[in-house]
Amino acid sequence: MFRPRSVAVVGASGDAEKLGGRTLFHIKELGFAGRIFPINVSSREVQGLPAWPSLRDLPEVPDCALIVLPAKLVAAALEDCAAKGIRHVQVLSSGFAEEGGEGVAMQERLVAIARDAGIRITGPNALGSISPPDGFFGTFSSLLATARPGPGRIGVATQSGAYGSHIYAVAGFRGLGISRAIATGNEADLDVASCIDYLAEDDGTAVICASLEGCRNGDRVRAALLKAAAARKPVIVMKVGRTEEGAAAAATHTGALAGEDRVIDAVFRECGAFRASSIEEMLDIAYLCSVAAVPPLPGVGILSVSGGIGVLMADAAVEAGLPVPPMPPETLSRITEIQPVAGGRNPIDTTANLNGRMHVFEGISQAMMEGAELGSLMFYLAHLGRNEERFPPLEQAMAALRRRFPDRLVVAVMTHVDSIRLRLEALGIPVFEDPTRAVRAVAAASRLRDLQAGAAAPPKPRRSGVRLADARNEAAAKALLREAGLPVPPEHACATAEAAAAAADALGYPVVMKILSDDIPHKTEVGGVLLGVADAEAVRAGFSELMRRAGAVRPEARLDGVLVAPMLRGGVETIIGTQRDPAFGPMVMFGLGGVSVELFADVAFASAPLTPERAGALVDSVRGARLLEGWRGAAPCDRAALVSALVAVSELAAAEEAVESVEVNPLLVRPDGAFALDALVRVRG
Amino acid sequence: MFRPRSVAVVGASGDAEKLGGRTLFHIKELGFAGRIFPINVSSREVQGLPAWPSLRDLPEVPDCALIVLPAKLVAAALEDCAAKGIRHVQVLSSGFAEEGGEGVAMQERLVAIARDAGIRITGPNALGSISPPDGFFGTFSSLLATARPGPGRIGVATQSGAYGSHIYAVAGFRGLGISRAIATGNEADLDVASCIDYLAEDDGTAVICASLEGCRNGDRVRAALLKAAAARKPVIVMKVGRTEEGAAAAATHTGALAGEDRVIDAVFRECGAFRASSIEEMLDIAYLCSVAAVPPLPGVGILSVSGGIGVLMADAAVEAGLPVPPMPPETLSRITEIQPVAGGRNPIDTTANLNGRMHVFEGISQAMMEGAELGSLMFYLAHLGRNEERFPPLEQAMAALRRRFPDRLVVAVMTHVDSIRLRLEALGIPVFEDPTRAVRAVAAASRLRDLQAGAAAPPKPRRSGVRLADARNEAAAKALLREAGLPVPPEHACATAEAAAAAADALGYPVVMKILSDDIPHKTEVGGVLLGVADAEAVRAGFSELMRRAGAVRPEARLDGVLVAPMLRGGVETIIGTQRDPAFGPMVMFGLGGVSVELFADVAFASAPLTPERAGALVDSVRGARLLEGWRGAAPCDRAALVSALVAVSELAAAEEAVESVEVNPLLVRPDGAFALDALVRVRG
CATH class of the missing domain: 3.40.50.261 (Succinyl-CoA synthetase domains)
Known part of the structure; x- marks a missing residue:
């Protein structure tokens, strides 16, 4: 597609206003060295090149065919490709699925032809491909009329x-x-x-x-x-x-x-x-x-001929997540020895004009590189990049810096002319005009280093061995999650008031009571939860009350009784869940309870299943994770239990395709463990 | 400073490498039509102009003098300005306060001379001023060597x-x-x-x-x-x-x-x-x-020849706070009548090439303007802005649109050549290359409309009449705030356990008890707060316990007894405060309690004093304000009470310069009012 040695243009026209004509014109005129085969039903010559009536007539099999015909003629042309043995086809014609109706069927026909013949196609409705190093411009893009x-x-x-x-x-x-x-x-x-x-x-x-x-x-x-x-x-x-x-x-x-x-x-x-x-x-x-290469470390040094722009860049760096480490006292002494009026600890403001003062520039930049852990050093040089007379000494200093610290990123920010920019680029030094954009690009490059180092496919899901049939109410959902490895507090599904009282006696008071029904996924909506129930009598009364409330609001619902659970206090409420993305499959969601998720959207996603490391990173990626470390003097929560709960839920979602979604809300994380206090599991079929 | 009719350059030199020489060169060569007086101690001609040894010798009083001398000579030159009666002086020389030490005193001397003589000065260490419409470039900026x-x-x-x-x-x-x-x-x-x-x-x-x-x-x-x-x-x-x-x-x-x-x-x-x-x-x-003028309404319409770029722009608009209202069905019918393949509801994707099809472009854009409340209409036109042949019909359509909707903002986004950009600008149509930057600029312009409409100085503070002397503990702070108009729940400062029990009996149980001491501003740090104290006996025990704890942790503190207050539950905890900014004076701070301020920095500031309208806007500007409307079925909180508390605190801070800061944390806002549960007031002196 990108670098054919020979190419056929099906629908080539002598009229460069037409798409087929323009495509041929671009291939022919912009430097393509391979063989070009115009296909045109009626002309034996197109734009001065010999043309053929059909792909079938070609003297050889081209590497690639570009089809630029009206939609209705495309299928036949693709059949010609199949017959000829062409393996790569770009269908530039429009009028297919993007227009709906008949176009959808026409597109499906193309797919079928291509599949049967082992042809790979782009499009339809594609723009083509270009490969400027090869002089190949296989596209009708009107841009090429004025710029290439x-x-x-x-x-x-x-x-x-x-x-x-x-x-x-x-x-x-x-x-x-x-x-x-x-x-x-x-x-x-x-x-x-x-x-x-x-x-x-x-x-x-x-x-x-x-x-x-x-x-x-x-x-x-x-x-x-x-x-x-x-x-x-x-x-x-x-x-x-x-x-x-x-x-x-x-x-x-x-x-x-x-x-x-x-x-x-x-x-x-x-x-x-x-x-x-x-x-x-x-x-x-x-x-x-x-x-340039991505910087080996996140720290950035800023050397500026303007105090104000130096501060602007420091702000931008911090906001983009880059540390701006202050230079230690000994480095600052070294710097002021070289340039007495230099100020700041990083950014360093050279204040005075650097014109031609190579040793100042070189000395300060080396001192900075050696003074702190810097992955990047950024120079703000005002308009020196427009000054061919005065720039060469600075250029030499930058070249020396690159030689001395070849793995660090050096970036110049200044207004500039192309000649100076090109010479710096040859030294591996990117040149920017806007200070903020330069800093953001460095931050992104630094982030890319971490992203690439951490890139990994989700692990293969293990088989869960969980029975999925009956997860329609809270008790069933929790039973399923317990089987999957999630910690659930001891609790009892009770069909009668007496059973509830006995369960509560066994658990100890106070208890929580919740209505149990396959038909009532959101219990609070029917008043179906009682907190802090204090004794056996209250449990008996509570049982009747919950059944009454549920029956009043949802007379059609089948009620399975009441869940009796211990009343756990303290800790941090979290929400963990899974859902199936239409393209990316099972994903895990983590957030903190209360206002964090709903008001501040402080929630993060990751692909399932999670390793413990990935689960830990997921936890750390929400801002509220600080709460788990012990908030306002509270004891730190059991992070390992949270991580292991996330891993368990993620493995269930990844292993069992029938699990549509899991929501554990809240998963209470305390110093003594994590506890799924409420849960909902949706199973397909 | 900006538009002098005559200007003296003190320190003018024949050497354009020197700052004084360069400054004169720029004034002389770049189109200034006024009179120029070079001042040079030794030469009677500088850069071909007649020169004078001192400002005192000039044949007239110039509108402005630019001083470009070594720092030590500046004071004498400024005295010459005073003697001559020059009223505007730009001191471009450096070596003053920015270098510290002696420079600070030298700068103070300049200020004294200027003040005595009624001279206004810029600098020292200034770059000068330019006024390109007048051809005046009174600066030594090296930029001008290569660009103007x-x-x-x-x-x-x-x-x-x-x-x-x-x-x-x-x-x-x-x-x-x-x-x-x-x-x-x-x-x-x-x-x-x-x-x-x-x-x-x-x-x-x-x-x-x-x-x-x-x-x-x-x-x-x-x-x-x-x-x-x-x-x-x-x-x-x-x-x-x-x-x-x-x-x-x-x-x-x-x-x-x-x-x-x-x-x-x-x-x-x-x-x-x-x-x-x-x-x-x-x-x-x-x-x-x-x-162009700022758009009269926030809504933005997007008409794009590319579906993808249209979506990119819609995303950017929503993220920047601009509504992208969908077109109503009748407008969509009108659009597909004109262009059957057009898709979307806003952005509208014209799909096909618009080249030269003026009526399509004009028809769709008019339909959009009439179809929804749009302040701006943005066009993404790919590379048409580089095509002098094909652009004129679109330009005519845009001109017609501007005539028909003269108060709306029309923006073109495309790669372009200068000639086309200049013609559109003459029609009042800004042209951008990057779609996201264009949208963000429109959002900022829209925001400027609101900002300018709402711009107002803080009202004049009224006298508070509050006695400030004794606000060093919570009881005193609350008494002061109550006097200032802040609602404080009934509570009692009690010096003995018996007094505390009597106060609690009068308030009703449960109560809150807090240690009272001028020397303990942060009570929780000494364990100085007891919540939910249930009866008189517990109050008596609590009194001794609090005194014991405070005495143990802070043996040197003077203890004034215990504050007994009703235990208020429910509602939303907010934090209101004031502080004095070194430049901007008294400012009010508002945020929500709990994690909102500390984890999410969800806090907003406003100048004091507040009007009720400004206080309301301050409340609305934090994300957590939604909680006040009634969260998860709770009753709405008493917003008026919150607003009035903010106004009261802001008036106190604005009226009383001695009030350094106020912190009410929490101010509990419930459906039945607002209640200052804890407070700290710092008074100077």
Whole structure:
């Protein structure tokens, strides 16, 4: 698809205003060195090239065919590809599933033909692919009329053609080179994940930018991202539909089911990819990673000719999660020996003009690198990057710094001319104009280091051995979860008031009493819970009262009696659960009870099953996790019990496909253990 | 300072490498039409202009003098200004307070000379000022060697020279014109607030960009921002030192005390200014506001040739707080009549190529404007902005749209060439390349509309009439707050166990008991609080226990007995407080109790005193405010009582300068009122 040695353009036209004509024109005129076969039913010559009436007539089997015909003619052309033995086809024609109705069936027909013939296709409704290093521009994108992306090491895979061409257009204007770019359109066969998979092993690609709109096959996305992470190729990925409004629009647009957006966050994170929220942010990070390696440590040093901009950058660093370690006193002495008016501890403000004072610049930057644990050193140099006369000494100092600390990231922030930028890039130094964007890109690169190091597929689920049949009320749900390894306090399902009183006597007072019914999943809604029931008499009265309330509100419900449980106090209420994402399968959810989840959305997701390490990381990723360490003098909670409960629930969800969702709310975590106080399990069928 | 008719350059040199030489060169060569007087002790001609040995020798009194001498010579030059009757002086020389030591005294000397002579000065350590529409570039900024900002309507005021020149440099590269720009340096006299004040009444300035580093005089900042808001000039302002690390660096750098950063947020908001977090964001908003008016409504319509980019923009809009209202069915019918393949409800995805199809574009955009409450309509047009051949029909459609809906904001997002951008700007249509940045700028402009409409100075404080002498323990603090109008539950300071038991009998059980001591502000630290004390006997025992505990932990403390109060349950715990900001004076703080403030920093600030409206807005600005409406079926809390407590506390803090801080924690808000359960008041002296 990306680097064919020979290519057929089916629907090639002499009129470059037509899509088929424009596609041929781009392939022919923009530097492609391979063989080109225009296919046109009526002309034997198109745009000065010999043309053939059908693919079947070609003198050889081209590596790839691009089909740019009206929708109705595409199936026949694809059959011609099959007959000829062509294995790779890009269907650029539109008018298929994206238009609904008949288009859906027409697309299914293409899939069937391709499957039978062993052909891999992109599209329909694709934009084609480009490979600037090979001079291959197999697309009708109108962008190429006025701008052409240059060759480079950034690979781009998107579903939407406009999205993709926007990315490579802007990359081009910024002087960022592209290795390959492809837009997969309707994804009847190959999808963005397939393209990421290709780019992960493509030697010409060092960084991957990808954009997903819908997502149908989560496993393929995971596998492709993990492959890139294993190859230590940074992947910056976007997925639109973050908000409810956006997700609704995306669902209309792609037909894919909208899952929970935080699931996407979790999967990208687990698979080592950085999720960007704007195209510009994506390209900033891709730029940085295509020029330099990710920094080996998170700490950042800032050396600025402006105190104010230095502070701006320190703020941006801290807000983006990068430590800005202060230089120790001995380093500060070293610095003021070199430049007496220098101020600050990090950022270091050189105050005076650095013009041409190479030894000052070199001395301070070396002192900083040696003074603290820095993964990156960032220079703010005002307008020196526009000054060809005065810049060379600074350039020499930066080159010396790179030689001396080859594994650290060095970034220049300044207004600049292209010539100076290109020379710094050749030294492995990215150049930015906006200080804040520079810092955010460094933070993202630093995050990518951690993400790639931690990237791993979820472990294989073990068989649970749990009997799933009867989990429709709380007692059944808890019995099931207990079997799965979740700690549940001793409690008794009681069919009569006397049984309830006996159970309470055995447990000790006070107790909690809850109505038991398959038909009443939300007990509080019917007043079905009594807390702090103090003695046997109150238990008997409570039994009648709960049955009465439930019967009054839900006369149709079958009541199975009352659950009697010990009244546990203290500790921290947490919520753990699982759900099945339509694309990514079973996911675990963790949050704290009370206002944390509902008001502050302080909740995190992870793929199931969890290892204990991943469960621990999941716990730490919510802000409220601090409560577990002992809040306001309270004893620390039993974190190990919480982790083991998360692992147990996650293994159940992963092993048993019939488990639709689990919600344990609350799981009370105390210094002496974790206790599932209420639970709901939904089992399919 | 900005638009002199005549200017003296003191320290003018023939050598353009020297700062004085460069400053003169810029004034002389870049289009200044006024009279220029170089001052040089030894030469009678400098850079081809007649020169004078001293300001005293000049044949006339120039409007402004720029002093670019070594620090030690500046005072004498300023005295010459005084003798000559020059009223405006920019001291560009460095080596004053920013270097500490002797420099501080030298700067004080300048201030004294200026004050005595009625001279207003900027600097020392200033960068000078520019006014591109007048061709005046009174600065030594090295930027001008390679780039010069063009004339326009954006005014820039910064403290830091490098910060300022970065802003106008980048503005220049982007084709944004500048009206005036100034950097105030050490601010010995004039500060950024003074410059905002000037720009607010300057006819040539439509939008103001300002950057503060430290802030010494909060009243002047408030007044200047309010003046700009009253003139309906959008102000976009930055203040570095947002984070702890940044604030520490800023304090080193400027010597100004670092206040609470959220106080700055509050003041900017109250005075109608938008706070930007990056220079690029600031310029995006300034650009939008210099080309178009702020949108009259928050709703945004999105019309995109790409489904994916449309969703990206919808996400960005929702995340930035802009509603994206779906089009009603009748509008959708109208749209699909015009363009059958169009999809979505807003964003509208036109899918097919719009090239040259003016009626489609015009029809859909008009239908959207008429279909929902839109303040803005944003178009994503891929690469059409680079296509001079195909763009004109779209341009005509946009012009028609602007004529028909002149008060709405229309924004084009596309890759583009300058010629097309300039033509759209002439129609009042801002053009952006990055979709996300465009949406964020529209959101900021929309926010500016609300901010400016709501801008108002805090009301004048009324006299409180409260006696301040004795507020060192909880009982005294509550007595003081009760006098100030805060609701405090009935409670009794009891010096003996018997008095405590009698008080508890009168209040009814259970009660709360707390140790009373001027020397123990944090009672829980000594175990000095007993909750739910059930009867008279327990009260007596409690009294002894509390006295014992306090005596054991703090043997030196004077104990005044025990406070006995009713045990109030239910409701929502809030925290209200006041503190004095070093620059902005008394500020009110509001948050919710429990984890909200401590884990989620869900707390908001406002200037004191509050009106009831401002107090209500303060309450609504914390996320947890939803709890007050009745959480999980609870009855709604008495919001009016909370508002009135906030007003009362704010008036106390504003009226009584001796009140350093008030902390009411918790103020319990229940359906039947608000109750100060604990309080601490710090009074100076």
